[in-house]
Amino acid sequence: xxxxxxxxxxxxxxxxxxxxxxxxxxxxxxxxxxxxxxxxxxxxxxxxxxxxxxxxxxxxxxxxxxxxxxxxxxxxxxxxxxxxxxxxxxxxxxxxxxxxxxxxxxxxxxxxxxxxxxxxxxxxxxxxxxxxxxxxxxxxxxxxxxxxxxxxxxxxxxxxxxxxxxxxxxxxxxxxxxxxxxxxxxxxxxxxxxxxxxxxxx
Numbered sequence: 001x002x003x004x005x006x007x008x009x010x011x012x013x014x015x016x017x018x019x020x021x022x023x024x025x026x027x028x029x030x031x032x033x034x035x036x037x038x039x040x041x042x043x044x045x046x047x048x049x050x051x052x053x054x055x056x057x058x059x060x061x062x063x064x065x066x067x068x069x070x071x072x073x074x075x076x077x078x079x080x081x082x083x084x085x086x087x088x089x090x091x092x093x094x095x096x097x098x099x100x101x102x103x104x105x106x107x108x109x110x111x112x113x114x115x116x117x118x119x120x121x122x123x124x125x126x127x128x129x130x131x132x133x134x135x136x137x138x139x140x141x142x143x144x145x146x147x148x149x150x151x152x153x154x155x156x157x158x159x160x161x162x163x164x165x166x167x168x169x170x171x172x173x174x175x176x177x178x179x180x181x182x183x184x185x186x187x188x189x190x191x192x193x194x195x196x197x198x199x200x201x202x
Contacts, residue, residue, distance in 0.1 A: 009170045012138060013128040015040040016163040024156035027053050027149070032159065040166070040173075041128040047159070049120040055156075056113040058082040059148045062095055067140035075136075082147070083112035094133065101130050132165060140164045 021032035033046045064076040080092050086109055089096050102108065106122045114120075141164065147157040167174045 010167065012132045012136075012165050012167050013041065014130065014132065014141070014143075014161075014163050015166050015173075016043055016045065016127050016161055018162040019045060020160045020162075021047070022158045023049075024154070025052075027051070027055060027156045030157065041168070041171070042126070043128065044124045044126055045161075046123045046125070047121065048123075049157075051114050051116055051118045051120070054113050054116050055149055057149055058109065058112065058114070059153060060085070060095070061144075061146045061148065062098070063144045063146075064136065065142040065144070066137060067142060072142065082109055086110055097131055097133065101125065127161075127163070136165060138165045138167055 019034045023030045029050045031048045035044045060082045061079045065072050065074050102122050102125050143161040145159045146155050148155050
């Protein structure tokens with residue numbers, strides 16, 4: 001690819017191809033939705049959650065994988081105590097990039113414990129509006145967020161976003177983003193054993 005000098009109209013955005021949501025239905029019920037209009041710049045992701053049992057503590061792990069052919073390499077991983085993080089979001093600037101983007105006009109975790117029957121939602125988040133960190137390569141990716149609870153750090157929510165980072169110049173992509181990430185990433189499903197088995201929604 002030819003080198004492009006950055007300009008005000010030169011930016012990199014994530015084009016999402018698929019969103020997979022898994023959750024432990026003993027504690028939470030989740031519905032994920034993903035709109036995919038003709039232009040990737042108008043994609044939106046939404047998540048609605050109902051808490052079924054009180055949750056006293058939550059840890060958030062965010063991981064970013066670069067996908068090249070059959071190779072999947074994790075280049076980034078962050079774990080934070082979400083109960084403390086929402087009070088002091090500056091403790092992790094990288095997670096704050098995504099946190100700041102999804103917080104306005106949404107109802108997210110504000111502290112712990114989280115009461116039974118509480119309703120949490122993140123609606124119409126536009127991936128294209130996220131400020132992508134400059135060190136991430138223009139490539140296929142998997143971005144994974146998982147939420148753990150209890151002394152055994154059991155995962156009760158796991159969300160994976162499959163897509164590609166694409167450079168846009170004057171609102172036009174420099175490469176085609178029509179190739180889909182799908183069944184070719186089956187290896188991710190074997191990355192670790194999840195207990196108990198999580199329900200799935202897409």
